[in-house]
Amino acid sequence: MPVTKVRGATAAGARPAHESADRPAGNGRARKATVAVLVAIGSLMLGVAVLATWIDKVFLDSGTWADTSAAALQKPAVRTALSEYVVEQVYANVDVPGQIARVLPQQARGLAGPVAVAGQPYAQRAIAAGLARPGVVALWRDSNVRAHAQLMRILDGGSGPFTTGNGEVALDVRPLVNQLASSLADRTNRTIALPPDAGRFVILQSDQLRAAQNGTKVLRAIALPLGLLALAVYAVAVFISRTRRRTLRAVAIGMLVAGLVLVVVRRVIGDMVVDSLTTVPDVRSAGHAVWLLATERLAAANITLCTCALLLLLGTWFAGPGRRATRLRRVTTPYLRDPALAYGAYGMVLLLLLVWAPVPATRDPVMIVVLGVLGAIGIEALRRIATREFPDANERDLGGHISAGVRSAYRGVRGGRPEEAAQARYGSLERLASLHDRGAISDDEFAAEKEALLAGR
Numbered sequence: 001m002p003v004t005k006v007r008g009a010t011a012a013g014a015r016p017a018h019e020s021a022d023r024p025a026g027n028g029r030a031r032k033a034t035v036a037v038l039v040a041i042g043s044l045m046l047g048v049a050v051l052a053t054w055i056d057k058v059f060l061d062s063g064t065w066a067d068t069s070a071a072a073l074q075k076p077a078v079r080t081a082l083s084e085y086v087v088e089q090v091y092a093n094v095d096v097p098g099q100i101a102r103v104l105p106q107q108a109r110g111l112a113g114p115v116a117v118a119g120q121p122y123a124q125r126a127i128a129a130g131l132a133r134p135g136v137v138a139l140w141r142d143s144n145v146r147a148h149a150q151l152m153r154i155l156d157g158g159s160g161p162f163t164t165g166n167g168e169v170a171l172d173v174r175p176l177v178n179q180l181a182s183s184l185a186d187r188t189n190r191t192i193a194l195p196p197d198a199g200r201f202v203i204l205q206s207d208q209l210r211a212a213q214n215g216t217k218v219l220r221a222i223a224l225p226l227g228l229l230a231l232a233v234y235a236v237a238v239f240i241s242r243t244r245r246r247t248l249r250a251v252a253i254g255m256l257v258a259g260l261v262l263v264v265v266r267r268v269i270g271d272m273v274v275d276s277l278t279t280v281p282d283v284r285s286a287g288h289a290v291w292l293l294a295t296e297r298l299a300a301a302n303i304t305l306c307t308c309a310l311l312l313l314l315g316t317w318f319a320g321p322g323r324r325a326t327r328l329r330r331v332t333t334p335y336l337r338d339p340a341l342a343y344g345a346y347g348m349v350l351l352l353l354l355v356w357a358p359v360p361a362t363r364d365p366v367m368i369v370v371l372g373v374l375g376a377i378g379i380e381a382l383r384r385i386a387t388r389e390f391p392d393a394n395e396r397d398l399g400g401h402i403s404a405g406v407r408s409a410y411r412g413v414r415g416g417r418p419e420e421a422a423q424a425r426y427g428s429l430e431r432l433a434s435l436h437d438r439g440a441i442s443d444d445e446f447a448a449e450k451e452a453l454l455a456g457r
Contacts, residue, residue: 038237043254049227081286255309
């Protein structure tokens with residue numbers, strides 16, 4: 001039976017000869033500490049870069065913010081909270097019982113108070129239903145586009161209608177509120193109307209404006225460069241490391257830790273912030289719905305980050321000295337040796353991601369280029385490791401190896417008990433010895449196959 005002889009240079013994961021020379025132990029410890037610090041700094045920078053990019057793309061972009069706001073209005077919890085706000089404004093600023101008493105007969109005016117109280121839930125449901133209409137949603141989006149554009153003009157250092165004489169920066173969505181007021185007035189025969197300033201929300205005081213402007217400039221300046229700088233820090237850590245595969249594995253773990261921190265920020269800290277803003281259950285529900293909707297891009301970026309980390313972990317395992325990883329390298333070496341085949345398959349995967357676009361990163365040209373280049377570097381590194389370790393591996397039989405693996409796994413599941421597997425192995429050894437005795441296989445082939453059987457391969 002054919003046996004592939006394993007030749008070549010240093011096994012994957014083993015330290016090359018030039019790395020095994022005697023060096024001062026102190027220098028080695030200092031180098032390891034430096035590498036660990038660089039990996040930690042790079043992971044921190046990468047997490048901050050993801051947060052800054054999310055804030056820049058969602059909260060500092062008028063179009064994205066308007067789309068997010070329009071989607072938020074589709075949430076029942078948000079419509080309920082907004083309708084309650086409108087009705088509360090009416091009852092706080094208008095003598096509703098007095099207005100109702102004017103239209104009631106003289107003998108029934110004593111019922112104006114109970115009627116006003118009983119009619120409050122009906123008014124809330126009517127407004128909530130009106131908020132779901134396409135025209136109202138479009139008006140809400142347009143109001144948010146104008147308001148956000150004016151706010152960003154202020155934060156970018158310009159001037160606009162947000163600044164008032166009271167030293168406040170306020171968000172103005174009164175066009176939508178006036179539309180609701182008109183609908184409510186029509187339903188009540190013009191006896192109930194909203195106050196003219198309803199729909200104006202104070203965002204910042206004038207003494208907070210400078211800090212907000214500086215924060216906006218910093219976020220926009222660091223979003224992309226900080227992410228690229230984090231990758232550069234990772235590259236330096238790998239370059240100065242003596243055990244680069246382990247350093248790459250540490251980088252992958254650092255990326256996963258950064259992703260875990262982002263999950264905590266989105267789910268735990270976000271819930272704590274929303275809960276701290278109000279104690280009203282309906283408003284809290286609306287706040288949680290809006291927060292989860294606004295952080296969808298952050299969740300998608302986190303998925304991209306964790307996926308890259310897992311792929312890097314898989315690559316470090318593939319390049320490692322383990323038995324399964326070595327066998328997989330031997331099987332895939334004929335395919336990796338051919339650049340057209342290796343990079344062609346990689347290009348097909350990239351094309352599929354571009355067409356599918358499962359996360360926003362696959363629609364960002366800069367991120368596509370960065371991820372594509374990093375992936376190509378990884379493919380080239382794996383090609384060199386495999387071809388250097390198995391220079392004589394040329395047989396392309398990936399389908400046969402997969403079928404054999406499936407059959408082996410199936411036999412392992414069906415075989416069950418360890419003693420049955422041992423008996424099968426001993427039977428194979430007897431047949432192998434018989435072939436050797438008859439001269440069907442050489443001494444080298446017999447020794448290699450015997451070693452494989454005893455190792456459970």
